[in-house]
Amino acid sequence: MAVNGGKNETGLVKLKCSVQNYDWGRIGYDSRVARLFEKNCGGQIDEKKHYAEFWMGTHVSGPSFVDGIDDLSLKTWILQNPRVLGDVVVDKWGHDLPFLLKVLSVGRSLSIQAHPDKELAGFLHKLHPNVYKDANHKPEMALALTEFEALCGFISSEELDVVLETVPEIKEAVGDACADPILTVNNHNGEVKEERDLRSIFTKLMSVDREVISKALSRLINRLVKENETRQLTSKEELVLKLEKQYPNDVGVLAALLLNLVKLELGDGLYIAANEPHAYLNGECIECMAASDNVVRAGLTPKYIDVKTLCSMLTYKQGLPDILKGVPLNQHVRRYTPPFEEFEVDQCLLDQGASVVFPALPGPSVFVVISGEGTMLTSACEDRVSEGAALFAPAGTEVCVSTGSGLQVYRAGVNSMVLLNP
Incomplete structure (x- = not known):
């Protein structure tokens, strides 16, 4: 998208994204997160360092920036161009992206944790703002990129x-x-x-x-x-x-x-509501969530733990969680829709020479290319994309994705049921 003097054309915004180096992440080039980050930003990878999460969104803990414009964050750009969110999103969530898209490379277990609901998140943020960084809830969903294990x-x-x-x-x-x-x-x-x-x-x-x-x-x-x-x-x-x-x-x-030990195969999805205990154990996944970084921990971690809060907030619901298989939209795209308003995720797998159209929606989307190379075409421009590319698509943007050699792309957007039935 051309950005000039506050004016913009409908098209795609290429993003430079953030990485998180948590101790549970995979090390060096063994981490898909590291490889995506290197290709996305051209940064040097430390082969002794842990690369855990690749973030695409506006959250203050790991903001994305508009490629080609120094120091212009996606959050600031959206504030300058709020129409890119669409009326439904602005009316419901204000002038910010309501979801956060990530890629995770899990080398060892994350903490046993849960995410607070909105009421508790607001209370914890007010009480301990240095620990609980925002006042939002954090329902989330993981889609397996490899065999993936979790407690849930x-x-x-x-x-x-x-x-x-x-x-x-x-x-x-x-x-x-x-x-x-x-x-x-x-x-x-x-x-x-x-x-x-x-x-x-x-x-x-x-x-x-x-x-x-x-x-x-x-x-x-x-x-x-x-x-x-x-x-x-x-x-x-x-x-x-x-x-x-x-x-x-x-x-x-x-x-x-x-806790339940859950094993996901490639393409399986697992969603986690507020106040449910879980811990990712091993593997790599796409993760999408409401735009929050609130975590209450009580085990398997050297980080700050809050046993009293965790034990009091849990639902204590028993039994195996639902595993999402996704709903095919066409021969190339499968949609995963959790019972949360803020987000859904599409998996797009294109074979050699294939193409697919993502129809225009009344809300924004974020795309990430996991592997392969190809093109993403809108009415305004055509972008060459390859592994590590992350792009923001404004509301109302139709995107045609094509490839000559094969392409694996994921799209995160606001739950379509909210967009189409506001």
């Missing part, structure tokens, strides 16, 4: 019974007085207040002294190492051994046994 949501009541019966180290940590009533009531098919029971177990576990946790973990790890000589460990048991090496003496290793 609490295990069922039946599975909880099994854990309490077969992992004595948890009972030892929380105390028989906390665990035994749950087993007794469940085994006699009595009326079970599932949320209360689970809340009691989880809160007690997360609040136990570090010395108690250290001893319980030592016994658990020693037992699993010995049992591994005579039987095949379960996926959860193998995960416990792996997590303990990453985060020795961390309560999150035990807490992982209370």
Whole structure:
């Protein structure tokens, strides 16, 4: 898009994007994030450094900038040209992009965490603005670019019974007085207040002294190492051994046994609402969320933890999360629509010589090229794009994407149900 004296033509804005070097990220060129960042900005990659997240959006913690115009952030440019958001978005969210698009390269487990709802986010931001950087909620969705593992949501009541019966180290940590009533009531098919029971177990576990946790973990790890000589460990048991090496003496290793282990294949999607516990474990993904960076942590991390807030905010919903497979819009594009207003994501896979049209929408979009090369054509201009390219498409922009050799592109935009039914 031409930007000159506040005037603009309908077209695409190329972006220079930010990177986050968190310790859980993959190292050097093993990280897709590092490779995308290098191609996007031409920066030098440190082969000993962790590259965790590639951000595309307006959030203050990792803003994107308009390519070719020094120091002009996408946020500032949108403020100067608010019509690029479209009337629906401006009326609902004001003069800012309501979503944030990322690519993640996960080398080791992220913290056990949850994201606050809007009311709690506003309270936490006011109370601890240096920790909780904004007052927005952060529902999110991950789309697997590789095999991807995560902990998400609490295990069922039946599975909880099994854990309490077969992992004595948890009972030892929380105390028989906390665990035994749950087993007794469940085994006699009595009326079970599932949320209360689970809340009691989880809160007690997360609040136990570090010395108690250290001893319980030592016994658990020693037992699993010995049992591994005579039987095949379960996926959860193998995960416990792996997590303990990453985060020795961390309560999150035990807490992982209370959460669902989810394994995504390429193209699978996982959405996470406010106040739901989760932790990404390994793999690479596209991630989209409401424009927020609020995280409440309580395990598997050296960062600031807030056990009291996390345990009080969780929904304690039990059972496996929904896995999104996406809905095909045509032979090349599949749409993933979570139950959140701020965003949806399209996956576009083009074979050699293929092309596809993204119709004009009454809201903005952000595109990122994951692999390959091709062109993106609008009524105003034609842009050559390749791996690492990130582009902003204003509301009302039809985009034709084509390739000679193959192209993998993702588009994030406001949930179409909101745009088309304001």
